[in-house]
Amino acid sequence: MTAGTAETAGTGGAAETGGTAGTALVELDGVAKFYGNIRALEGVSLEVHAGEISCVLGDNGAGKSTLIKIIAGLHRHDAGDLLIDGVTTTLGSPREALDRGIATVYQDLAVVPLMPVWRNFFLGSEPTKGRGPFKRLDVTLMRETTRAALLRMGIDLRDVDQPIGTLSGGERQCVAIARAVHFGAKVLVLDEPTAALGVKQSGVVLKYVAAARDAGLGVVLITHNPHHAYLVGDRFVLLKRGAMAGSHTKDSITLDELTRQMAGGSELEELSHELERATGPEPDVTASNVSASDGTAPGEASGKPLRPA
Amino acid sequence: MTATASPARGTPEGPRVTAGGGDERLLRVSPLRRLLGRPELGAVVGAVAVFLFFSFTADSFLRPSSIGTVLYAASILGIMAVPVALLMIGGEFDLSAGVMVTSSALISSMFSFQMTANVWVGVLVSLLVTLGLGAFNGIMLTRTRLPSFIITLGTFLMLTGLNLGLTKLISGTVSTKTIGDMEGFPAARKLFASSLTIGGVDLKVTILWWAALVALASWILLRTRYGNWIFAVGGNADAARAVGVPVRGTKIGLYMGVALCAWVAGQHLLFSFDVVQSGEGVGNELKYIVAAVIGGCLITGGYGSAVGSAVGAFIFGMTDKGIVYAEWNPDWFQFFLGAMLLLATLLNAWVRKRAEASR
Ligand SMILES: Nc1ncnc2c1ncn2[C@@H]1O[C@H](COP(=O)(O)OP(=O)(O)OP(=O)(O)O)[C@@H](O)[C@H]1O
Ligand SMILES: [Mg+2]
Numbered sequence: 007m008t009a010g011t012a013e014t015a016g017t018g019g020a021a022e023t024g025g026t027a028g029t030a031l032v033e034l035d036g037v038a039k040f041y042g043n044i045r046a047l048e049g050v051s052l053e054v055h056a057g058e059i060s061c062v063l064g065d066n067g068a069g070k071s072t073l074i075k076i077i078a079g080l081h082r083h084d085a086g087d088l089l090i091d092g093v094t095t096t097l098g099s100p101r102e103a104l105d106r107g108i109a110t111v112y113q114d115l116a117v118v119p120l121m122p123v124w125r126n127f128f129l130g131s132e133p134t135k136g137r138g139p140f141k142r143l144d145v146t147l148m149r150e151t152t153r154a155a156l157l158r159m160g161i162d163l164r165d166v167d168q169p170i171g172t173l174s175g176g177e178r179q180c181v182a183i184a185r186a187v188h189f190g191a192k193v194l195v196l197d198e199p200t201a202a203l204g205v206k207q208s209g210v211v212l213k214y215v216a217a218a219r220d221a222g223l224g225v226v227l228i229t230h231n232p233h234h235a236y237l238v239g240d241r242f243v244l245l246k247r248g249a250m251a252g253s254h255t256k257d258s259i260t261l262d263e264l265t266r267q268m269a270g271g272s273e274l275e276e277l278s279h280e281l282e283r284a285t286g287p288e289p290d291v292t293a294s295n296v297s298a299s300d301g302t303a304p305g306e307a308s309g310k311p312l313r314p315a
Numbered sequence: 316m317t318a319t320a321s322p323a324r325g326t327p328e329g330p331r332v333t334a335g336g337g338d339e340r341l342l343r344v345s346p347l348r349r350l351l352g353r354p355e356l357g358a359v360v361g362a363v364a365v366f367l368f369f370s371f372t373a374d375s376f377l378r379p380s381s382i383g384t385v386l387y388a389a390s391i392l393g394i395m396a397v398p399v400a401l402l403m404i405g406g407e408f409d410l411s412a413g414v415m416v417t418s419s420a421l422i423s424s425m426f427s428f429q430m431t432a433n434v435w436v437g438v439l440v441s442l443l444v445t446l447g448l449g450a451f452n453g454i455m456l457t458r459t460r461l462p463s464f465i466i467t468l469g470t471f472l473m474l475t476g477l478n479l480g481l482t483k484l485i486s487g488t489v490s491t492k493t494i495g496d497m498e499g500f501p502a503a504r505k506l507f508a509s510s511l512t513i514g515g516v517d518l519k520v521t522i523l524w525w526a527a528l529v530a531l532a533s534w535i536l537l538r539t540r541y542g543n544w545i546f547a548v549g550g551n552a553d554a555a556r557a558v559g560v561p562v563r564g565t566k567i568g569l570y571m572g573v574a575l576c577a578w579v580a581g582q583h584l585l586f587s588f589d590v591v592q593s594g595e596g597v598g599n600e601l602k603y604i605v606a607a608v609i610g611g612c613l614i615t616g617g618y619g620s621a622v623g624s625a626v627g628a629f630i631f632g633m634t635d636k637g638i639v640y641a642e643w644n645p646d647w648f649q650f651f652l653g654a655m656l657l658l659a660t661l662l663n664a665w666v667r668k669r670a671e672a673s674r
Contacts, residue, residue: 078557080556099559100556100558100559101559101561104558104559105559110557112554112557114553114554116551116553116554116557116558117551117554118546118547118550118551118554118617119551119617120546120550120613120617120618121543121546121547121550125543125546125547128543129543129544129547129554129555129558129560130544130547130555130558130559131558131559132540132543134540141539142539143538143539143540143542145538
């Protein structure tokens with residue numbers, strides 16, 4: 007499925023880093039979402055282009071998962087516009103999103119632990135053979151495709167018959183990504199794929215994300231980690247308490263600046279001053295040191311108590 | 316990424332490449348191990364134990380006629396244990412399943428008697444109404460998102476009341492009027508309640524119904540998309556919805572499957588005799604659940620088999636009749652059953668752990 011799109015994406019992605027050429031595969035424009043009286047998201051805009059990775063960054067509870075659940079069809083937005091291929095749409099169910107080529111890898115992984123890998127891989131889109139009452143699952147095709155699709159992603163699975171719950175977290179994540187890539191998705195949405203993964207596993211997952219981009223998919227990558235984001239991302243949207251705190255393309259921002267903004271900018275400088283005063287003999291704690299030594303959770307480093315009231 | 320490799324590595328087979336895969340991390344799984352991975356294994360072991368036990372303690376247990384009787388008792392239960400097992404794999408219960416059988420019998424009996432001269436009309440109306448009851452359970456469950464325990468407890472109580480109340484209102488007594496002399500009765504009896512003699516053994520037709528239902532349910536579970544969805548909605552409904560499985564439709568379908576089988580069992584109840592007692596069926600819903608659980612269905616959903624429920628029902632039949640053949644007080648039956656349930660559940664849990672470790 008990827009051969010044709012890969013080429014167009016290769017050229018398209020390189021040519022339009024500015025992002026204004028061509029319609030976005032998915033575009034959010036001033037989108038809002040309320041859970042009862044909780045404002046989870048308001049006035050958020052995002053563009054996803056073929057062959058590009060759009061990163062969404064933000065603290066815990068910033069509304070990142072809510073954002074992607076709107077794109078995935080799990081939640082309906084309350085205000086603003088969701089455009090797919092330039093047409094305003096509302097998605098009624100995950101099925102609709104899938105049918106339009108939007109595949110999502112959820113934060114909570116969305117697999118059925120007790121089911122074998124191959125059944126999970128095809129869940130919801132099972133191929134069948136035969137007619138009428140003899141219509142049945144094409145089990146051999148399912149098994150072989152699962153094995154092959156995983157191998158293509160570089161995952162060498164022991165046994166596609168084992169319950170997916172017995173795989174390691176990284177392997178499960180990879181199955182979910184391979185599944186999304188396999189189903190010819192135009193858009194791949196990943197909610198914190200590298201959270202809870204080791205350094206090496208994170209690298210593996212990022213490699214698959216890049217592979218999906220190179221195959222011509224538009225990718226939305228959610229992460230806490232600015233280092234990961236900067237490594238692969240083409241655009242960056244920063245969320246803070248449900249609102250947009252910034253939107254950048256890769257050539258308009260540096261890693262340090264991205265890290266600083268994510269960690270709360272001036273808040274972090276304030277933090278370093280405060281730490282200086284508190285610890286005394288450690289005068290060289292600077293903003294860049296804090297973020298570099300604790301790359302995985304710079305958001306937490308800013309700490310709620312330090313937020314200017 | 317290979318850190319979770321199986322702890323059961325120390326087997327004497329040593330590292331060995333499998334036929335198809337060719338992965339050195341995958342030990343060859345012995346046939347015994349594969350067997351241990353089946354959900355119904357615990358039930359099969361239990362069934363063999365019960366069989367041996369009664370073979371030794373009850374002289375008449377091994378007679379051909381006894382086998383027919385045991386199978387009959389098992390089939391009555393087994394017909395309902397099949398859809399209840401599927402429903403349990405789908406993550407839900409149906410406490411109204413027992414009285415629904417009676418309702419179905421009452422509907423066809425009373426409709427035939429009051430409205431027409433032909434029993435087949437009643438049988439057909441009963442099918443539609445019973446399917447409607449199943450759909451009601453399913454729709455209520457998926458709309459309200461209340462636990463199925465509450466929803467079907469409600470239907471259970473309502474149906475119990477309706478069975479008694481309407482029967483008294485219409486017939487004046489707690490049982491229906493006889494329909495034995497009505498048109499179509501002999502043919503309907505043949506379909507739902509006849510017996511055939513095979514090799515000197517008297518076998519009730521319900522055994523065929525039961526076998527057919529087990530085969531059909533196994534086919535659906537293991538070889539159709541719908542079966543895949545049943546495992547998924549029971550194993551993780553949110554995940555299933557997220558990948559596009561119609562969770563509501565799947566659950567409603569499962570409840571209608573229970574209703575369909577309740578109709579079969581209900582027609583048997585009616586055509587074995589020609590009247591129906593309106594108070595029957597209360598308490599049977601738990602027996603169906605017990606049979607499914609003994610058969611290896613996980614009470615939390617997502618795991619189990621139709622064949623397992625059949626083995627569970629067979630254990631039931633053997634225990635029920637074996638106690639009679641052993642000339643014990645039938646009061647012991649329930650004790651036996653409870654012990655069996657506990658043992659089977661423990662065995663299943665142990666087997667599952669072994670099976671997972673053997674991977
Ligand atoms: N179903 C819900 N009902 C009510 N409030 C919700 C619901 N889901 C999320 N929220 C609230 O919306 C806000 C945003 O949540 P969201 O899950 O989108 O955050 P997030 O950015 O993904 O956080 P994390 O980094 O921890 O995954 C939070 O304050 C959360 O409490
Ligand atoms: Mg989240």
